[in-house]
Amino acid sequence: MKRALMFAVGIFLGVVAAVTLVHAAHQVLPAYITAAVSDPARPESDTKRDADRKPAECLAFAGVKPGERVADLVPGGGYFTRLFSAVVGPSGRVYAVAPPSRPGAAPDAPPPAAPVQALAADPHYGNVTVLAQKFGELALPENLDLVWTSRNYHDFHNIPNANVVDIDKAILKALKPGGIYIVLDHVAPKGSGFSETSNTHRIDPEAVKTEVVSAGFKYVGASNVLHNPQDPHTEKVFDSSIKDHTDQFILKFEKPK
Numbered sequence: 001m002k003r004a005l006m007f008a009v010g011i012f013l014g015v016v017a018a019v020t021l022v023h024a025a026h027q028v029l030p031a032y033i034t035a036a037v038s039d040p041a042r043p044e045s046d047t048k049r050d051a052d053r054k055p056a057e058c059l060a061f062a063g064v065k066p067g068e069r070v071a072d073l074v075p076g077g078g079y080f081t082r083l084f085s086a087v088v089g090p091s092g093r094v095y096a097v098a099p100p101s102r103p104g105a106a107p108d109a110p111p112p113a114a115p116v117q118a119l120a121a122d123p124h125y126g127n128v129t130v131l132a133q134k135f136g137e138l139a140l141p142e143n144l145d146l147v148w149t150s151r152n153y154h155d156f157h158n159i160p161n162a163n164v165v166d167i168d169k170a171i172l173k174a175l176k177p178g179g180i181y182i183v184l185d186h187v188a189p190k191g192s193g194f195s196e197t198s199n200t201h202r203i204d205p206e207a208v209k210t211e212v213v214s215a216g217f218k219y220v221g222a223s224n225v226l227h228n229p230q231d232p233h234t235e236k237v238f239d240s241s242i243k244d245h246t247d248q249f250i251l252k253f254e255k256p257k
Helices: 002-025 031-037 055-062 079-088 114-120 164-174 205-214
Strands: 069-073 093-098 128-132 144-150 175-186 218-223 248-254
Touching: 031 055, 031 079, 055 079, 055 175, 055 218, 055 248, 069 079, 079 093, 079 114, 079 144, 093 114, 114 128, 144 164, 164 175, 164 205, 175 205, 205 218, 205 248
Parallel strands: 069 093, 069 144, 093 128, 144 175
Antiparallel strands: 175 248, 218 248
């Protein structure tokens, strides 16, 4: 009788878990996020990448809301900067934080911040402020609600003489209590730690989790919305066989209240 009861309970819990997963897969996205993704001001170069980058699901997992203060670290061309700008709205603020120079770049090469500086000059993105900072000496504005970095954390480990835990501590300091830190990056083989950051430009999510927690953060959870089981984790992320289709993790951390 006891065994039958335990079996029945196991079935019930399995059904509950399955239902939970179904609801997670079909979550109702906030209107301000769907509106941001649908913003006609977004360039085609961004929108044609949406199928692979799943921005609505990523932003929903991050929990970004209107009126918040967000730092987008190493924003590249501003793909997520534009989305954050639309979500937080006129009462919010987005800080696009880029390094002042790119190692090995030609003397006349444009600085990494150039694309987001052009973006911030557009009145449509009037709530965007561009900051050029050395990440080994990161000093973000304080009382932030969210710090986000996409496909860049592995490169923190490629900065000469930088201590990545110190970078994480600077981010912790900038966040308000309960503030969120999101790390999205390419998955490296399990157990590889930081050994692939400059080779294949991948990183082991477990190593990231351990490192960020050591800086004082609380680990909240992960999203598998960008998981690709077909990625063998061995190719460089720029290789044509896997570019824009890598297996990616999204980790969420919180500054303790």
